[in-house]
Amino acid sequence: xxxxxxxxxxxxxxxxxxxxxxxxxxxxxxxxxxxxxxxxxxxxxxxxxxxxxxxxxxxxxxxxxxxxxxxxxxxxxxxxxxxxxxxxxxxxxxxxxxxxxxxxxxxxxxxxxxxxxxxxxxxxxxxxxxxxxxxxxxxxxxxxxxxxxxxxxxxxxxxxxxxxxxxxxxxxxxxxxxxxxxxxxxxxxxxxxxxxxxxxxxxxxxxxxxxxxxxxxxxxxxxxxxxxxxxxxxxxxxxxxxxxxxxxxxxxxxxxxxxxxxxxxxxxxxxxxxxxxxxxxxxxxxxxxxxxxxxxxxxxxxxxxxxxxxxxxxxxxxxxxxxxxxxxxxxxxxxxxxxxxxxxxxxxxxxxxxxxxxxxxxxxxxxxxxxxxxxxxxx
Amino acid sequence: xxxxxxxxxxxxxxxxxxxxxxxxxxxxxxxxxxxxxxxxxxxxxxxxxxxxxxxxxxxxxxxxxxxxxxxxxxxxxxxxxxxxxxxxxxxxxxxxxxxxxxxxxxxxxxxxxxxxxxxxxxxxxxxxxxxxxxxxxx
Numbered sequence: 175x176x177x178x179x180x181x182x183x184x185x186x187x188x189x190x191x192x193x194x195x196x197x198x199x200x201x202x203x204x205x206x207x208x209x210x211x212x213x214x215x216x217x218x219x220x221x222x223x224x225x226x227x228x229x230x231x232x233x234x235x236x237x238x239x240x241x242x243x244x245x246x247x248x249x250x251x252x253x254x255x256x257x258x259x260x261x262x263x264x265x266x267x268x269x270x271x272x273x274x275x276x277x278x279x280x281x282x283x284x285x286x287x288x289x290x291x292x293x294x295x296x297x298x299x300x301x302x303x304x305x306x307x308x309x310x311x312x313x314x315x316x317x318x319x320x321x322x323x324x325x326x327x328x329x330x331x332x333x334x335x336x337x338x339x340x341x342x343x344x345x346x347x348x349x350x351x352x353x354x355x356x357x358x359x360x361x362x363x364x365x366x367x368x369x370x371x372x373x374x375x376x377x378x379x380x381x382x383x384x385x386x387x388x389x390x391x392x393x394x395x396x397x398x399x400x401x402x403x404x405x406x407x408x409x410x411x412x413x414x415x416x417x418x419x420x421x422x423x424x425x426x427x428x429x430x431x432x433x434x435x436x437x438x439x440x441x442x443x444x445x446x447x448x449x450x451x452x453x454x455x456x457x458x459x460x461x462x463x464x465x466x467x468x469x470x471x472x473x474x475x476x477x478x479x480x481x482x483x484x485x486x487x488x489x490x491x492x493x494x495x496x497x498x499x500x501x502x503x504x505x506x507x508x509x510x511x512x513x514x515x516x517x518x519x520x521x522x523x524x525x526x527x528x529x530x531x532x533x534x535x536x537x538x539x540x541x542x543x544x545x546x547x548x549x550x551x552x553x
Numbered sequence: 554x555x556x557x558x559x560x561x562x563x564x565x566x567x568x569x570x571x572x573x574x575x576x577x578x579x580x581x582x583x584x585x586x587x588x589x590x591x592x593x594x595x596x597x598x599x600x601x602x603x604x605x606x607x608x609x610x611x612x613x614x615x616x617x618x619x620x621x622x623x624x625x626x627x628x629x630x631x632x633x634x635x636x637x638x639x640x641x642x643x644x645x646x647x648x649x650x651x652x653x654x655x656x657x658x659x660x661x662x663x664x665x666x667x668x669x670x671x672x673x674x675x676x677x678x679x680x681x682x683x684x685x686x687x688x689x690x691x
Contacts, residue, residue: 291626291627295627296563297627298562298563300625300626300627300628301562301627301628301629301672301673301681301683302562302628302650302672302683302684303621303625303628303630303634303636303650303672303683304636304648304649304650304683305625305626305627305628306621306625306636309619309621309636310648312619312636313617313618313619313636313637313638316617316618316619317617320617320661362622363622363623364619364620364621364622364636365619365620365656366619367619407597407598408598410638410646410648411617411638415648416648417590417591417647417648418579418588418589418590418591418645418646418647418648419645419646420587420598420644420645420646421640421644421645421646
């Protein structure tokens, strides 16, 4: 019988801006909360995996040192926006392999303000004005407008939806609802994208304690799949922000590859999923994810919004947490923040943003590398 | 402006003639007959070694476009500037600056031509140039 991996407990440090707090302090709070929820103390877990991008050398070690919990193997994982997902997949695989009974997975970040500066770009690319993430996002949004029946109003509606959800999330950075007009009339960053259609880089931490499943006793949330994939060459709009690509649009994206692998591993189809948290770095990215994850068919993202399929009362609610648009994006923590939210959703503990009767959940992150991670949870 | 005052933003991306004109330098893979940019010895598509430098067509068609309004990190040049994707006859799409920063003046499929433009001034007072595409006379 294959090893099942279950979530023993989760913890989060709210996402936002915390000027007087170090990233290590935030990580330590999230880890403490997760361990407390899991009933696991020092010595109760045999390895730790830490996702972070900007924290630098030995990030995870600093947190566990501060908590007096070092000595075990600690592995720091960088995979761009999917760092937390990559850390989670390593933890899951380590338990499945029989190496450990219980592992700690956490992620944390303290991001610089404004357009994210990334060491990914060579200095000349910055000097030439070619290191502009929102401009790449804008081109992707324009392609959706040309090929998927997406309008500026659809892009705005994604932001309206996620901010409406975010009002009910005490861990979100922005807890304010916006009208479509307010989103459309906010400052133009790179047309067609306006300020309220883009998420803010920020700060925060999240942690998940995984353990070997002890057989179904009811109530456990299990990790059915955690698939990480990198990009294939050729897509000029890929998250690896290439300088060139082929003239074909038929290159499979890392999100498509990760989703197919995760759904196959879990033995389900996207139609079996009750609730989704996905990468809404910008409104266009959410719409593209609908098509890449199979929530709608290719070319139908605009129609999917019109139908309200991903609203709270729709067929498959997306980003009940408010998404990154409401929470902000602390890179290393964002993927695990999704897992924390979906764990609460599956246990019926999500308060005013609860999706009714959710039994199967899907989390998706994608970003620099390019890396995409799709995780499937079940209760 | 004389050529002596011009310096490329980094070597190997494009040729730079005395009159400020130039061509992008792509990579051609003899194994799979596909182009990439910038040129790299290994083919990103089929992994074969031995890719060759080839000058790419200066004229192409505009596929997608936007504009950058706020100066991004590490960039000292003018804003706003155009940003888009151009398709060349070599069946390659290039991510590039556009000389036209007003999206209202651009449309998908329009003809564009390579134009080297100023992006910075270096410590020696030389003009740093990079590649861009400009709407072409029809």
